[in-house]
Amino acid sequence: MSREKIREFATAVGERNPVCHDVSAAQAAGHPDLIAPPTFPVVFTMPRIEEMLRDPELGWRFEGTVHGGQSIEFRRPVHAGDELVCTIEIAGFSSRAGTNMLTLKCACTDSAGEAVCEVEALLLSPAAAEAGAS
Amino acid sequence: MTSFEQGAELPPLRVTLTRTDVVRYAGASGDFNPIHWSDRVAQQVGLPGVVAHGMLTMAHAGRLVTGWLGDPGAIRSFGVRFTRPVPVPDVVDGVDDAEGAVVELSGTLKSVETVDGVRTGKVDIKCVFDGKTVLGRATAVVTLPG
Numbered sequence: 001m002s003r004e005k006i007r008e009f010a011t012a013v014g015e016r017n018p019v020c021h022d023v024s025a026a027q028a029a030g031h032p033d034l035i036a037p038p039t040f041p042v043v044f045t046m047p048r049i050e051e052m053l054r055d056p057e058l059g060w061r062f063e064g065t066v067h068g069g070q071s072i073e074f075r076r077p078v079h080a081g082d083e084l085v086c087t088i089e090i091a092g093f094s095s096r097a098g099t100n101m102l103t104l105k106c107a108c109t110d111s112a113g114e115a116v117c118e119v120e121a122l123l124l125s126p127a128a129a130e131a132g133a134s
Numbered sequence: 135m136t137s138f139e140q141g142a143e144l145p146p147l148r149v150t151l152t153r154t155d156v157v158r159y160a161g162a163s164g165d166f167n168p169i170h171w172s173d174r175v176a177q178q179v180g181l182p183g184v185v186a187h188g189m190l191t192m193a194h195a196g197r198l199v200t201g202w203l204g205d206p207g208a209i210r211s212f213g214v215r216f217t218r219p220v221p222v223p224d225v226v227d228g229v230d231d232a233e234g235a236v237v238e239l240s241g242t243l244k245s246v247e248t249v250d251g252v253r254t255g256k257v258d259i260k261c262v263f264d265g266k267t268v269l270g271r272a273t274a275v276v277t278l279p280g
Contacts, residue, residue: 012162013193014149017206031207038200038209039193043163067188071213
Protein backbone atom coordinates (compact mmCIF):
# COMPACT_ATOMS: atom_id res chain seq x y z
CA MET A 1 0.00 0.00 0.00
CA SER A 2 1.73 3.14 -1.17
CA ARG A 3 1.19 6.69 0.02
CA GLU A 4 0.69 8.01 -3.49
CA LYS A 5 -2.01 5.43 -4.34
CA ILE A 6 -3.85 6.25 -1.12
CA ARG A 7 -3.64 10.00 -1.83
CA GLU A 8 -4.79 9.50 -5.43
CA PHE A 9 -7.73 7.35 -4.31
CA ALA A 10 -8.72 9.74 -1.52
CA THR A 11 -8.69 12.63 -4.00
CA ALA A 12 -10.84 10.66 -6.49
CA VAL A 13 -13.54 10.07 -3.86
CA GLY A 14 -13.41 13.62 -2.47
CA GLU A 15 -11.86 12.60 0.87
CA ARG A 16 -9.87 15.62 2.02
CA ASN A 17 -9.21 14.57 5.62
CA PRO A 18 -5.47 15.16 6.22
CA VAL A 19 -5.01 11.64 7.67
CA CYS A 20 -5.35 10.40 4.07
CA HIS A 21 -2.89 12.94 2.62
CA ASP A 22 -0.42 14.22 5.22
CA VAL A 23 1.84 11.74 7.02
CA SER A 24 2.41 13.97 10.06
CA ALA A 25 -1.36 14.54 10.44
CA ALA A 26 -1.95 10.79 10.25
CA GLN A 27 0.74 10.13 12.85
CA ALA A 28 -0.59 12.88 15.11
CA ALA A 29 -3.95 11.05 15.00
CA GLY A 30 -2.24 7.86 16.17
CA HIS A 31 -1.79 6.05 12.84
CA PRO A 32 1.59 4.68 11.70
CA ASP A 33 1.19 6.33 8.27
CA LEU A 34 -1.52 7.66 5.90
CA ILE A 35 -4.74 5.71 6.23
CA ALA A 36 -6.87 4.68 3.26
CA PRO A 37 -10.56 5.61 2.86
CA PRO A 38 -12.83 2.70 3.83
CA THR A 39 -13.66 1.52 0.30
CA PHE A 40 -9.98 1.35 -0.74
CA PRO A 41 -9.63 -2.43 -0.12
CA VAL A 42 -11.91 -3.03 -3.10
CA VAL A 43 -9.21 -1.50 -5.32
CA PHE A 44 -6.70 -4.23 -4.56
CA THR A 45 -9.10 -7.14 -4.10
CA MET A 46 -11.23 -6.60 -7.25
CA PRO A 47 -8.46 -7.39 -9.78
CA ARG A 48 -7.81 -10.71 -7.99
CA ILE A 49 -11.53 -11.44 -8.07
CA GLU A 50 -11.72 -10.61 -11.77
CA GLU A 51 -8.78 -12.93 -12.45
CA MET A 52 -10.63 -15.70 -10.65
CA LEU A 53 -13.91 -15.02 -12.48
CA ARG A 54 -12.16 -15.13 -15.86
CA ASP A 55 -10.56 -18.49 -15.12
CA PRO A 56 -12.39 -21.04 -17.34
CA GLU A 57 -11.97 -23.62 -14.56
CA LEU A 58 -14.48 -21.71 -12.42
CA GLY A 59 -17.17 -21.97 -15.10
CA TRP A 60 -18.44 -18.43 -14.47
CA ARG A 61 -19.72 -16.35 -17.37
CA PHE A 62 -17.61 -13.21 -17.03
CA GLU A 63 -19.18 -11.25 -19.90
CA GLY A 64 -22.16 -9.40 -18.49
CA THR A 65 -21.03 -9.74 -14.88
CA VAL A 66 -22.46 -6.98 -12.70
CA HIS A 67 -21.30 -5.85 -9.26
CA GLY A 68 -24.43 -6.40 -7.16
CA GLY A 69 -23.17 -5.54 -3.71
CA GLN A 70 -20.15 -4.91 -1.59
CA SER A 71 -19.32 -5.04 2.07
CA ILE A 72 -16.12 -4.42 3.98
CA GLU A 73 -15.27 -5.26 7.56
CA PHE A 74 -12.28 -3.79 9.36
CA ARG A 75 -10.13 -4.89 12.27
CA ARG A 76 -8.12 -1.74 11.69
CA PRO A 77 -7.77 0.83 8.88
CA VAL A 78 -5.47 -0.01 5.97
CA HIS A 79 -2.42 2.25 6.05
CA ALA A 80 0.48 3.13 3.78
CA GLY A 81 3.30 0.66 4.20
CA ASP A 82 0.96 -2.28 4.73
CA GLU A 83 1.83 -5.41 2.78
CA LEU A 84 -1.38 -7.36 2.62
CA VAL A 85 -2.02 -10.93 1.60
CA CYS A 86 -5.53 -11.55 0.27
CA THR A 87 -7.13 -14.96 0.27
CA ILE A 88 -10.32 -15.39 -1.72
CA GLU A 89 -12.96 -17.98 -0.98
CA ILE A 90 -16.35 -18.71 -2.46
CA ALA A 91 -18.80 -17.87 0.31
CA GLY A 92 -22.01 -18.51 -1.58
CA PHE A 93 -23.57 -19.35 -4.90
CA SER A 94 -27.19 -19.37 -5.96
CA SER A 95 -29.27 -19.04 -9.08
CA ARG A 96 -32.57 -17.22 -9.26
CA ALA A 97 -34.75 -15.90 -12.09
CA GLY A 98 -32.06 -16.47 -14.69
CA THR A 99 -29.32 -14.80 -12.69
CA ASN A 100 -26.33 -16.51 -11.12
CA MET A 101 -25.25 -14.95 -7.84
CA LEU A 102 -21.79 -15.49 -6.45
CA THR A 103 -20.48 -14.20 -3.13
CA LEU A 104 -16.72 -14.00 -2.79
CA LYS A 105 -14.96 -13.31 0.49
CA CYS A 106 -11.50 -11.84 0.47
CA ALA A 107 -9.59 -11.99 3.75
CA CYS A 108 -6.66 -9.57 3.99
CA THR A 109 -3.87 -10.11 6.50
CA ASP A 110 -0.76 -8.04 7.13
CA SER A 111 2.86 -9.22 7.09
CA ALA A 112 2.60 -10.18 10.78
CA GLY A 113 -0.30 -12.48 9.86
CA GLU A 114 -2.85 -10.28 11.66
CA ALA A 115 -6.31 -9.86 10.10
CA VAL A 116 -6.81 -6.33 8.72
CA CYS A 117 -10.05 -6.49 6.77
CA GLU A 118 -12.49 -8.76 5.03
CA VAL A 119 -14.01 -7.72 1.73
CA GLU A 120 -17.15 -9.40 0.42
CA ALA A 121 -18.35 -8.90 -3.14
CA LEU A 122 -21.66 -10.02 -4.61
CA LEU A 123 -21.42 -10.67 -8.35
CA LEU A 124 -24.31 -11.27 -10.71
CA SER A 125 -24.22 -12.84 -14.15
CA PRO A 126 -26.95 -13.94 -16.55
CA ALA A 127 -27.40 -17.70 -16.36
CA ALA A 128 -28.85 -17.91 -19.88
CA ALA A 129 -27.12 -19.39 -22.93
CA GLU A 130 -25.08 -21.86 -20.92
CA ALA A 131 -24.23 -25.04 -22.70
CA GLY A 132 -26.31 -27.91 -21.41
CA ALA A 133 -28.76 -25.67 -19.57
CA SER A 134 -32.27 -27.02 -19.69
CA MET B 135 -22.87 20.86 17.81
CA THR B 136 -22.74 17.41 16.29
CA SER B 137 -24.80 14.81 18.09
CA PHE B 138 -23.80 11.19 18.32
CA GLU B 139 -26.91 10.01 20.12
CA GLN B 140 -29.39 7.48 18.80
CA GLY B 141 -31.68 9.01 16.21
CA ALA B 142 -29.19 11.71 15.17
CA GLU B 143 -29.34 12.77 11.53
CA LEU B 144 -26.03 13.01 9.69
CA PRO B 145 -25.30 16.30 7.91
CA PRO B 146 -26.51 15.55 4.36
CA LEU B 147 -24.05 15.46 1.48
CA ARG B 148 -24.84 16.53 -2.07
CA VAL B 149 -22.37 15.27 -4.66
CA THR B 150 -22.32 16.23 -8.33
CA LEU B 151 -20.66 13.51 -10.38
CA THR B 152 -19.19 14.57 -13.72
CA ARG B 153 -17.49 12.57 -16.47
CA THR B 154 -14.17 13.84 -15.14
CA ASP B 155 -14.98 12.42 -11.70
CA VAL B 156 -15.80 9.04 -13.23
CA VAL B 157 -12.62 8.97 -15.34
CA ARG B 158 -10.54 10.05 -12.33
CA TYR B 159 -12.08 7.26 -10.26
CA ALA B 160 -11.35 4.75 -13.04
CA GLY B 161 -7.68 5.76 -12.92
CA ALA B 162 -7.46 5.77 -9.14
CA SER B 163 -9.26 2.45 -8.71
CA GLY B 164 -8.00 0.64 -11.81
CA ASP B 165 -11.58 -0.18 -12.86
CA PHE B 166 -11.54 0.57 -16.60
CA ASN B 167 -14.77 -1.20 -17.52
CA PRO B 168 -15.85 0.71 -20.69
CA ILE B 169 -19.41 1.24 -19.37
CA HIS B 170 -17.74 3.95 -17.26
CA TRP B 171 -16.24 5.85 -20.21
CA SER B 172 -17.86 4.78 -23.49
CA ASP B 173 -21.47 5.73 -24.25
CA ARG B 174 -21.46 3.24 -27.13
CA VAL B 175 -20.48 0.29 -24.92
CA ALA B 176 -22.84 1.40 -22.13
CA GLN B 177 -25.76 1.59 -24.59
CA GLN B 178 -24.90 -1.85 -25.98
CA VAL B 179 -25.61 -3.32 -22.55
CA GLY B 180 -28.88 -1.41 -22.18
CA LEU B 181 -27.73 1.60 -20.15
CA PRO B 182 -28.70 5.14 -21.21
CA GLY B 183 -25.00 6.03 -21.41
CA VAL B 184 -21.88 6.13 -19.25
CA VAL B 185 -22.66 5.30 -15.61
CA ALA B 186 -20.68 6.04 -12.46
CA HIS B 187 -18.87 3.16 -10.77
CA GLY B 188 -21.06 1.75 -8.03
CA MET B 189 -17.93 1.87 -5.89
CA LEU B 190 -17.63 5.63 -6.49
CA THR B 191 -21.15 6.14 -5.18
CA MET B 192 -20.35 3.85 -2.25
CA ALA B 193 -17.17 5.83 -1.53
CA HIS B 194 -19.20 9.04 -1.30
CA ALA B 195 -21.63 7.28 1.03
CA GLY B 196 -18.59 6.40 3.14
CA ARG B 197 -17.54 10.04 3.10
CA LEU B 198 -20.97 11.05 4.40
CA VAL B 199 -20.18 8.96 7.47
CA THR B 200 -16.47 9.66 7.89
CA GLY B 201 -17.04 13.40 7.32
CA TRP B 202 -19.63 13.42 10.09
CA LEU B 203 -17.25 11.60 12.45
CA GLY B 204 -14.20 13.54 11.25
CA ASP B 205 -12.28 10.26 11.00
CA PRO B 206 -11.85 8.08 7.87
CA GLY B 207 -10.62 5.30 10.18
CA ALA B 208 -13.79 5.09 12.29
CA ILE B 209 -15.71 2.68 10.04
CA ARG B 210 -15.77 -0.89 11.35
CA SER B 211 -18.01 -2.33 8.69
CA PHE B 212 -19.78 -0.94 5.67
CA GLY B 213 -22.05 -2.64 3.17
CA VAL B 214 -24.31 -1.74 0.26
CA ARG B 215 -26.28 -3.26 -2.58
CA PHE B 216 -26.08 -1.57 -5.96
CA THR B 217 -29.74 -1.29 -6.90
CA ARG B 218 -29.72 1.29 -9.73
CA PRO B 219 -27.05 2.75 -11.99
CA VAL B 220 -26.21 6.47 -11.89
CA PRO B 221 -25.91 7.77 -15.48
CA VAL B 222 -23.47 10.66 -15.79
CA PRO B 223 -24.22 13.17 -18.58
CA ASP B 224 -21.69 13.89 -21.31
CA VAL B 225 -19.71 17.12 -21.32
CA VAL B 226 -21.54 20.14 -22.71
CA ASP B 227 -19.50 22.21 -25.20
CA GLY B 228 -16.33 20.82 -23.72
CA VAL B 229 -17.19 22.11 -20.25
CA ASP B 230 -17.57 19.27 -17.82
CA ASP B 231 -18.38 20.93 -14.55
CA ALA B 232 -21.52 22.67 -15.84
CA GLU B 233 -23.57 19.47 -15.69
CA GLY B 234 -23.39 16.30 -13.72
CA ALA B 235 -25.39 13.66 -11.91
CA VAL B 236 -26.55 14.97 -8.54
CA VAL B 237 -26.49 12.32 -5.82
CA GLU B 238 -28.08 13.16 -2.45
CA LEU B 239 -26.74 11.32 0.60
CA SER B 240 -28.25 11.30 4.06
CA GLY B 241 -28.06 9.07 7.08
CA THR B 242 -29.46 8.31 10.51
CA LEU B 243 -27.74 6.93 13.58
CA LYS B 244 -30.11 4.01 14.15
CA SER B 245 -28.66 2.46 17.25
CA VAL B 246 -25.83 2.94 19.72
CA GLU B 247 -24.19 0.36 21.93
CA THR B 248 -21.04 -0.02 23.95
CA VAL B 249 -18.93 -3.04 23.06
CA ASP B 250 -15.78 -3.72 25.09
CA GLY B 251 -15.89 -0.16 26.42
CA VAL B 252 -16.09 1.36 22.94
CA ARG B 253 -19.21 3.26 21.80
CA THR B 254 -20.31 1.97 18.44
CA GLY B 255 -23.19 3.03 16.28
CA LYS B 256 -25.12 1.66 13.34
CA VAL B 257 -25.83 4.16 10.60
CA ASP B 258 -28.50 3.72 7.93
CA ILE B 259 -27.55 5.51 4.74
CA LYS B 260 -29.85 6.80 2.03
CA CYS B 261 -28.48 7.55 -1.40
CA VAL B 262 -30.84 9.09 -3.93
CA PHE B 263 -30.37 10.00 -7.58
CA ASP B 264 -33.20 11.40 -9.70
CA GLY B 265 -35.70 10.73 -6.90
CA LYS B 266 -34.77 7.05 -6.63
CA THR B 267 -32.61 5.04 -4.23
CA VAL B 268 -29.41 3.82 -5.86
CA LEU B 269 -27.84 2.03 -2.87
CA GLY B 270 -29.88 -0.59 -1.07
CA ARG B 271 -29.32 -1.92 2.46
CA ALA B 272 -26.61 0.71 2.94
CA THR B 273 -25.38 0.54 6.51
CA ALA B 274 -22.19 1.29 8.38
CA VAL B 275 -21.07 0.31 11.86
CA VAL B 276 -18.77 2.95 13.29
CA THR B 277 -16.76 3.84 16.35
CA LEU B 278 -18.37 6.94 17.87
CA PRO B 279 -16.34 9.76 19.38
CA GLY B 280 -16.31 10.18 23.15
